[in-house]
Amino acid sequence: MAGESVWLRPRRQERQTLTLDRIVAEAVALLDTEGEARLTMRRLAERLGTGSTTLYWHVKTKDDVLDLALDAVFGEVPLPDGPSGLSEPGGWRARVSELAGAWRAAMLRHPWSTGLLDRPMMGPNALSRTEFLYATLAGAGFTGPDLAAAAFSLSMYVTGSATMQTRERDATDAAMRDHLRARHAAYPTLAAHGLDHDWDETFARGLGYLLDGMTTRSGR
Amino acid sequence: MAGESVWLRPRRQERQTLTLDRIVAEAVALLDTEGEARLTMRRLAERLGTGSTTLYWHVKTKDDVLDLALDAVFGEVPLPDGPSGLSEPGGWRARVSELAGAWRAAMLRHPWSTGLLDRPMMGPNALSRTEFLYATLAGAGFTGPDLAAAAFSLSMYVTGSATMQTRERDATDAAMRDHLRARHAAYPTLAAHGLDHDWDETFARGLGYLLDGMTTRSGR
DNA sequence: GGTGTACCGGATCGCCGATCCGGTACACCG
DNA sequence: CGGTGTACCGGATCGGCGATCCGGTACACC
Numbered sequence: 001m002a003g004e005s006v007w008l009r010p011r012r013q014e015r016q017t018l019t020l021d022r023i024v025a026e027a028v029a030l031l032d033t034e035g036e037a038r039l040t041m042r043r044l045a046e047r048l049g050t051g052s053t054t055l056y057w058h059v060k061t062k063d064d065v066l067d068l069a070l071d072a073v074f075g076e077v078p079l080p081d082g083p084s085g086l087s088e089p090g091g092w093r094a095r096v097s098e099l100a101g102a103w104r105a106a107m108l109r110h111p112w113s114t115g116l117l118d119r120p121m122m123g124p125n126a127l128s129r130t131e132f133l134y135a136t137l138a139g140a141g142f143t144g145p146d147l148a149a150a151a152f153s154l155s156m157y158v159t160g161s162a163t164m165q166t167r168e169r170d171a172t173d174a175a176m177r178d179h180l181r182a183r184h185a186a187y188p189t190l191a192a193h194g195l196d197h198d199w200d201e202t203f204a205r206g207l208g209y210l211l212d213g214m215t216t217r218s219g220r
Numbered sequence: 221m222a223g224e225s226v227w228l229r230p231r232r233q234e235r236q237t238l239t240l241d242r243i244v245a246e247a248v249a250l251l252d253t254e255g256e257a258r259l260t261m262r263r264l265a266e267r268l269g270t271g272s273t274t275l276y277w278h279v280k281t282k283d284d285v286l287d288l289a290l291d292a293v294f295g296e297v298p299l300p301d302g303p304s305g306l307s308e309p310g311g312w313r314a315r316v317s318e319l320a321g322a323w324r325a326a327m328l329r330h331p332w333s334t335g336l337l338d339r340p341m342m343g344p345n346a347l348s349r350t351e352f353l354y355a356t357l358a359g360a361g362f363t364g365p366d367l368a369a370a371a372f373s374l375s376m377y378v379t380g381s382a383t384m385q386t387r388e389r390d391a392t393d394a395a396m397r398d399h400l401r402a403r404h405a406a407y408p409t410l411a412a413h414g415l416d417h418d419w420d421e422t423f424a425r426g427l428g429y430l431l432d433g434m435t436t437r438s439g440r
Numbered sequence: 441g442g443t444g445t446a447c448c449g450g451a452t453c454g455c456c457g458a459t460c461c462g463g464t465a466c467a468c469c470g
Numbered sequence: 471c472g473g474t475g476t477a478c479c480g481g482a483t484c485g486g487c488g489a490t491c492c493g494g495t496a497c498a499c500c
Contacts (some may be wrong), residue, residue, distance in 0.1 A: 019389030148417035153426030160380030209433030
């Protein structure tokens, strides 16, 4: 675009230093619009108006960028009020459900996040959500092995659910349905019942199973 | 580029020494010993005593290799006996537990598999295990939304659990524990209770929660 | 005016996935 | 037995990648 005049162009931000936060934010935006495969250090640098090598001043490897981007997603998950209060009995269930729902929603907003789940979730945002979960469940009466099992079950459920839903959306639905229907002899039950269901409802119902089972053991 | 996956394409005739099965088996071995990052078409070809370009006769892209390798892992999961029989009430619970345990074990034997979970699990081995799950749950009395929720909950639980355990093992335990303990002020409950637990027991206990909650709804 | 330090980027290295295109072995037909 | 098609193989190559080397530049502070 040579014809563009200076006056119509936003003035180039002088002295706008490249910060880690800007890099991460742009990485998230790039992942959102183009997906994980298209995230390269060169492309990311280009979007930031800089050279690719410059990024390595702020970051050691590309994996750092991915780790930070993943934790940024977790940062979008609001923490419910009253984390560990013993307010009314059963209040823990509402708070846990709220966290699980918000957590799932954040991951679905950034589908690439499910592909990054194999790697330690040790960022501050991930840890503080996990801490909230532990604290809430501990306040509900879970202790020892029950506490660990309850917390992990919920995490597994949320992340596993987001992964499955994302995956299904990626598979071009039509092709998959045709494929399944064409093999309904080999997979009769699956072909008959596995295709049409509402993800939101399935998630909520399964979460209900899990929480029901946990309630029996919690005592409160 | 996206549309069709390996499963939808007719399998190419193979008669010579290099077969698709050999490629997949070698890919699994390579992934087991060196991890996903080290799986390269060149390296894989070298292990097979051939040139890298030859692989592309049997396979369209590298993703095909990964899809096939993942399905090979699922093929290691034995199907419990009597998939859909209505034998004794509650028998479905034992069969579902058995499948879940074997499924988890297979994924833990091949830790790289958890990193491939974001992609359609449409291979024959994955589908037949899912079919078994659906059939068993349908035989237990689940229908409609309850069937979908029960089946998905269990899948999410198994895959999510394998992912979390694998991830934790990758993170050099010592570093992670130090990191958490150093921040016990920010994450008190997590630092106090989140470190020491037996994965097998945590898995079994959480699965118990889920199955308990499901039992209430199943009627049998 | 000098100097240290925080930041930037052109050039380059080794490796990757993928493709082009010319080969080779062998079944099958005349 | 000789020809021919088809299934299979791989050297050379292309564009792109993550990462590093090392020489620059702007600015705070003395």
